[in-house]
Amino acid sequence: MGRVAIVTGGTRGIGKAICLALKEQGRTVVANYAGNEEKARAFTEETEIPAYKWDVGDHEATLAGCAKVEAEVGPIEIVVNNAGITRDATLHKMSFEDWNEVMRINLGGCFNMAKACFPGMRERGWGRIVNIGSIxxxxxxxxxxxYAAAKSGIHGFTKALAQEGARSGVTVNAIAPGYIDTDMVAAVPETVLEKIVAKIPVGRLGNAEEIARGVAFLTAEEAGFVTGSTMSLNGGQHMY
Structure with a gap:
């Protein structure tokens, strides 16, 4: 059996592509999802990858969910923190609930998953954590x-946790996707999307498989010297 990898928000979009890339790499892959039972069932039927339901923004639920995965599948050695939501509005229209929910899931989910899995990785002397940030x-x-604050927080979280894991063979990296051809981007009005694409030097949206290939690289056995880094996959839109 290959090393156990869990991908949060893993049953569709970028998460699904990551699951498939890790499976192809020989990993034993598990997906996490928060709510859409129908799509989770369809995902498992199509990919034969099991899907476990819990809210990564809920600390206790995440600890319990990861413990269940480890009991049923094996020690979690690869974590991809992909789960995220948007609640867009300008500040004067944004409610505290919209602020808090995005921070709770997008950034809090990274903390909760790390609390559940990082100690075991350090004890075993090997681990890979990849956090999905954003341009x-x-x-x-x-x-x-x-959203920008939460994703920026992920980049800082990555750099700090990388220092805690480095001596124990645990790498922590981030990927900052640009605009990717997913359901989230498809919901953007066409006129707005045209303006976005016009600002991307390569002249197109990215695709989920391109992000997945970045994750496969960062979680590879041979990637032990890469830690604390952010891989920007954005078509040249923001050279950071």
């Missing part, structure tokens, strides 16, 4: 103070 956490974005 908007690097450059900022109008109407996204919550």
């Amino acid at each position: 908007n956490g690097q450059a900022g974005q109008y109407g996204q103070v919550n």
